[in-house]
Amino acid sequence: MYKFIKFILIIIIVCFFTHPNAFANEEKIKIGLLVPLSGEYKELGQLIIKSTRMALNDIGTDKIEIYPKDTNLDPNKTLQSAIELKNEGVQIFIGPIFFKSLTYLDEVQDVVFLSLTNKTENLPKNVISSGVNSTSQLNAIKKFIESNEIKKTIFLTPDVDYKDEVKKAIKVSKIKIYKHYIYDTEPTKLTKQIEEITNYKIRKQNLADEIYRVENSDLPDKEKQLEKLKKRYTIGNVKFDSIIISDFDESLKSVITSLLYTDVSPRKKFFITFNQWFDKSLFQEGSIQPLYYPSINKKNLDNFNDKFIKEYNEKPNHLSLLSYDLLGLIYYLSLKSDLSNINDMFKKKNSFKGKIGIFDVKDNKINHRLNFYKVDKGKIKEIF
Numbered sequence: 598m599y600k601f602i603k604f605i606l607i608i609i610i611v612c613f614f615t616h617p618n619a620f621a622n623e624e625k626i627k628i629g630l631l632v633p634l635s636g637e638y639k640e641l642g643q644l645i646i647k648s649t650r651m652a653l654n655d656i657g658t659d660k661i662e663i664y665p666k667d668t669n670l671d672p673n674k675t676l677q678s679a680i681e682l683k684n685e686g687v688q689i690f691i692g693p694i695f696f697k698s699l700t701y702l703d704e705v706q707d708v709v710f711l712s713l714t715n716k717t718e719n720l721p722k723n724v725i726s727s728g729v730n731s732t733s734q735l736n737a738i739k740k741f742i743e744s745n746e747i748k749k750t751i752f753l754t755p756d757v758d759y760k761d762e763v764k765k766a767i768k769v770s771k772i773k774i775y776k777h778y779i780y781d782t783e784p785t786k787l788t789k790q791i792e793e794i795t796n797y798k799i800r801k802q803n804l805a806d807e808i809y810r811v812e813n814s815d816l817p818d819k820e821k822q823l824e825k826l827k828k829r830y831t832i833g834n835v836k837f838d839s840i841i842i843s844d845f846d847e848s849l850k851s852v853i854t855s856l857l858y859t860d861v862s863p864r865k866k867f868f869i870t871f872n873q874w875f876d877k878s879l880f881q882e883g884s885i886q887p888l889y890y891p892s893i894n895k896k897n898l899d900n901f902n903d904k905f906i907k908e909y910n911e912k913p914n915h916l917s918l919l920s921y922d923l924l925g926l927i928y929y930l931s932l933k934s935d936l937s938n939i940n941d942m943f944k945k946k947n948s949f950k951g952k953i954g955i956f957d958v959k960d961n962k963i964n965h966r967l968n969f970y971k972v973d974k975g976k977i978k979e980i981f
Contacts, residue, residue, distance in 0.1 A: 626661045626931050628924065629682040631675060631692030631710070634667035641694065641916065642667075645713075647909050648917035649691065652924040661928060668693050672700035679705045688939045691923050694916065699724050709939055711923050713916050717962070718762055725943055727923055727956075727963045729893065731759075731766030731843070734871050737891035737967040738841060739772040741980065747867060751794070751837045752777040753852060755844050763843050775837055782848055791855040800831035800860065807832055830860040839867035846876070853885045863887055872967070874915050880975045887973035893918070894968050895979065897952045922951030930958070 630649060632642035646665050653661055664687055666678035675698040679690065683705055690710045693699060702710055703721035712720075715728030742750060752774045754763045760779060767774065780790045792798060804826065811822050840861075842852050849870055853863070869889045873879060875898070879888060898918060905913040926949045934942045946959040955966040969980040 626689075626927065627682075627685070627687045628661060628663050628927060629679065629687040629690040629692075630663055630665040630920075631668050631678055631682075631690055631698070632665060632694060633670055634665065636669045636671075638670060638694070641914055644911075644914050644917045645692075645694070645920045648905065648913060648921040649924050651905065651908060652921040656925060656928055658928065660931075661924070663924075668698050670695060670698060672698055675699075676701040676704060679708070679710075683708055689927060689942075691920055691927075707939065709943065711927075711963075713919055713923075716759065716762055718765060725961050725963055727919065729872055729919075729965050729967070731762050731871070732769045733965040733967055734891045735766045735770035735772050736964070737969050738869055739770055741869070741889065741891075741969050742772070742839065744981075745867070747839045749775045749837045750839045750841060751775050753794075753840060753842045753844070754779050755782050755848060756780065757782070759843075774841070780852070782851075784851060787851060788855045788858065791852070791859055795835050795856070795859040795861050796833070797831065797859040800833040800835075803832040804829055835861055835866070837866065839869055842868070842870045844870065845873065849873075850882065850885065853888075857884060875970075875977065879972055880977070883975070886975075887971055889969065889971050889980070891967040891969050893953045893965070895970065895977070897954070901952050918953050922949075922953045922956070925949070925951055926956055926958075 628649075630646060632645045633639050634642045642665075646663075649663055653663065664682050664685065666682055668675040668678060675693050679702060682690070688708050690708065692710070692713060693702075694713045696712075696714045696716045699710070699712060699714070699721055702724055705723065708723060710721075710724045711727045712724050713728055714726050715730045717726045717730050717732070720726060750773070752763075752767065754760050754777065756779050764777075767777065778790070778794055780787055808823065808826050811819055811826065816822060840856070842849060844852055853868065856868075863886060867889060868885070868887070871890060872892045873890050875892065875895060879885070893915075898915070901918050901921065902913060905911075905917065929949050930942050930947065933947065934945070943958055943961045943963075947957075949956045949958065953965065954968065957964045957966065971978045971980055
């Protein structure tokens, strides 16, 4: 018996000196939070800090420590803050928010940045885009198009900096489109392009020709036909069943207004757009409805907003919800992976259900499984 006890003690002593942390508390997860704490967007930075604190309370663990640092929307300041936090033992970061701040982060080795940007092109190798990207949105749109057996879809993208993101997403999602048009956002040029896309002048001339034909005919119901024709704007159909417009805010409304001008109505064709974050101004524009778009889970967003307002007496930004979920995602992955292999944490295939919806993680990429919504008659309805 004595020999057996002695043998066990020797094993314990060997294990202790071989693995000195084996009997200590679990290693803390140090998470850097790179957000603007000064400058134009400092209020946004504070909202994100509050949302991560709320997430920390909801997770209910003492294993995580949060280290906020200022970026001031300056790439140099962002780099300096990242280096300082790395020197304090931080290996994983939430942030920065904006693409501009990512410029020099590839100089910080052996760490991972979960940026809140939705851009996926030209990222440093150690940066993972966690925003709701174009591929995630087109995956949801593709599902809607296929389930409704829509045969011919055109794609309209403004001539702005994210057009290459959209082109890449079309390829990655493998969504079938008839034609992809890049349009000028200047109103006069936009209207002219929409006229060409919809064959407006030909359809307008078709109407004029038909009115002339009926006027010069001996039809018994000539007056009745003329009355009907004069209530119309064009004759002839367009060569598509649905339109995807990758635009936002007033620019999106300008595109739809131009389509309405060319006698293309959302009552006759599917008008689909990108994630509008439940923009209430779209509910008030009856002429542009029904309008369809992918987005995060609205019920979860509303519940999060209510909880945040109750906790802090102010309304959060949608990035607050994203940062809340990212903290949960990091904790979830830390339970499945060794933090010493930080570069491998986001390579393995994993799915995580957060407030924003389901995150799919693989090959250092994060995509979102989005819901799909219809705005019609001033109300919003969840399609899936």
